[in-house]
Structure formats: structure tokens, C-alpha cells
Amino acid sequence: MPTRDERVSALLEQLSAATPTPGGGSAAALVGSIAASLVAMVAGLTVGKKAYQSVAHEMRYVLTEALNLRDELLACADRDSAAFNAVMAAYKLPQQTESDRTAREKAIQSALQSATEVPYQTALYCSRVLELAEIVVTKGNKSALSDSGTAACLAEGALQAALLNVAMNLSAISDEAFTTIYSQERERLSAQAHAKRHRLFQMIAERLGA
């Protein structure tokens, strides 16, 4: 059943179960989707309020994009489980003959690359959610500042989590051109998000105190 149709209790049972999927990659995508939902909520609580008339257009744009990211990230949760299941299926391919082993290794490497691309995409989406969270933290309805801040904390946590899943898969991939690019991207996104989190914490503290 797709994640969107699951009941929360059933989803948590599946995550808790001693089976590899759904696992960390799916959980990270789901949390990114929750963060995007909160950004949409704050944008919605800002649009139409007189005191925030000057940012109404920007908030309408944030609202639309956040809802879109919410849905994309939820889809990533399912794609992550599918990609990981494909890796496990490849590991189970026959390894009797030399040609079996070559085919199996090729299938494993191909599946691992796909299983890297999904959490990388999740991280990219989360980094966009984090940018939108920054907009609602700085310009959104101040009554919902803790919701904006929550969106930022959760998007950043989900992003770092997704990147750990990228790193885990990279450690088993033999194509150096692939691992070099994704390692660089991983470090770039992680450092960028870490710095943004630090800046946002300061902004929130200032806006709370003001």
C-alpha cells in the first residue's frame, strides 16, 4: 500500500519492524513531507492577513510550492523502499557460474546507484523546503513562528538523514566517477543546510525576543 494510504499506526508498526523496508530513507522523505506541510500551513496563515499584505504574493507562491514538495517527498518515501528492495533482490541473484556472478555484480551496482539517487533527490527537496522555511520564519505570520521554526528543524534533520542514506549506498558503489560526484554533492548540501540551520536558530531567537 502506498504510504499516503497507510494509517499512521500501521506505518509506525512497519517502520519499527525488524525488516529493512520501510527504513531510514523512507522515514527521511516522510519527515521532509511533514516539514513541507508546516511551511504550507504558515504560508496559509499569512496570506489574507492585513498585517502581512506586503508579502501576500510571496506567501501564495510559498504555499503552492510547499504543497508540491509535500507530495513529491511523500512519493520519495515509496520510491526509497522500492529502490532498496531492488538492491536486496539483486544480492539474491544466482552466483553459480562466472557469468552469473558478473551479471549479479552488474545488477547490484545498478540497483545501488538508483538507491543512491532517491535519497539524494529527497535531500534536494528538503533543501528547498528549508529555503521556504526560511521565508516563513523571516516574513510569515509571527503567531506561527514556532511552526515555521519546527518546519526548519524537521527539514534540516530529514535532509541530513537522507544524505546519510546516500553515504551508506556510496560506500558499496565501485564506479568512482559516480561516487565522486555524489560525495561532493552530499558534503555541499550537508554543510549548506547545517549553516542555514544555525542562521535560522538565531533569526528565530531574535524574532521571538522582539
Place this chain on the structure above:
Amino acid sequence: MPTRDERVSALLEQLSAATPTPGGGSAAALVGSIAASLVAMVAGLTVGKKAYQSVAHEMRYVLTEALNLRDELLACADRDSAAFNAVMAAYKLPQQTESDRTAREKAIQSALQSATEVPYQTALYCSRVLELAEIVVTKGNKSALSDSGTAACLAEGALQAALLNVAMNLSAISDEAFTTIYSQERERLSAQAHAKRHRLFQMIAERLGA
């Protein structure tokens, strides 16, 4: 409907809607519950594995406690919405007479204190999830290291988010004895979690490379 019985799509719709509840406090608790689920998963994937026989007892204990925290945190999601709704109801009390206004202010302050205690409890539970995540990161099944790391990232993000919700309510509370205690606790938990996150990132990088 309690969060546990909601479908994921409906829950995300509610979070995205331009209504204050469910909001950041509930989202933080839900994400803490997701993190606890992942800790339980890794503990379950470690128990019974020959290579991890020496930590089997510890993992059984981690599994039980993580499942318990998963359920407690999910309950916090509902308690947070209820507590916030009580604050909004108090703000709507009549303010015609002097005695109305005194009663209203008393009701608001009392509701705000309850609405502070719930995310504080969420943060405490998340800090416990983070401790358990550290155990599975360092001693759990290495094949699930990215799941352990994901649990840590998500628990820490949820903890910081819950503490923002504490701070937001504190800013409207007049009882100085109350705000002093909770402000100190908030800073202590936040700094502790931030330091643990930093340490865990290093541990994960080392264990991934080893």
C-alpha cells in the same frame, strides 16, 4: 480522530491547512515517534544476529524502550493539539467586566503553562530517543547504520522543534518562576542534543569508513 488512526494523506492535509492545530508541536512529537520506530527497527535487526550476540541483551532493552517511546510520543502529538486548542479557547473568554478579564487572564496563563509542558515532555522523550539512537549507531547492526543515523537526525530535529514550541509559549507566560525553570531546561536540552548530534555525525562517518 486520534493521530494514530489517521491516514497519512489526511494527516498531511491537516498539517498543511491554514488552521493552528495540528501544528509544530504535534509534528515534532510525530517525528520523534518516527525516530523511535527506526531505533526499534535497528535493535530488532541486531537481536538474534550471531555477530552481535554480545549486545543482544542491551538491544532487547533498547527495542522495548524504543517501542514505548514511539507510543508515548504519538500520544504527545494529540496532547499538543488539545493543549493548544485550550489556549485558543481561553483567549476567546469574555472580557466585558473587570472580573471577566481577571478570570480570562488566569485561564490563559494556566492554559499556556499546560501548552508548554507538553512540548517539553516531547523534548524529554526525544532526548531519550537520541540516547537510544546513539546505542544503535555505535553497537547496532552495521548494515542498518544509515537507519540508526536517520533515527538520530530525526530525533534531534524533533527535539529542537519541540523546544521552539516551549520557547514560543514561554514568551507569553508571566509567571517568572515558571519561565526561568523552563528556559534553563530548554537551553540545557538544546545544547546537550546539539553536542550529541555533532558527536554522532563523527561516529557514523567513522563507522561508515571502517
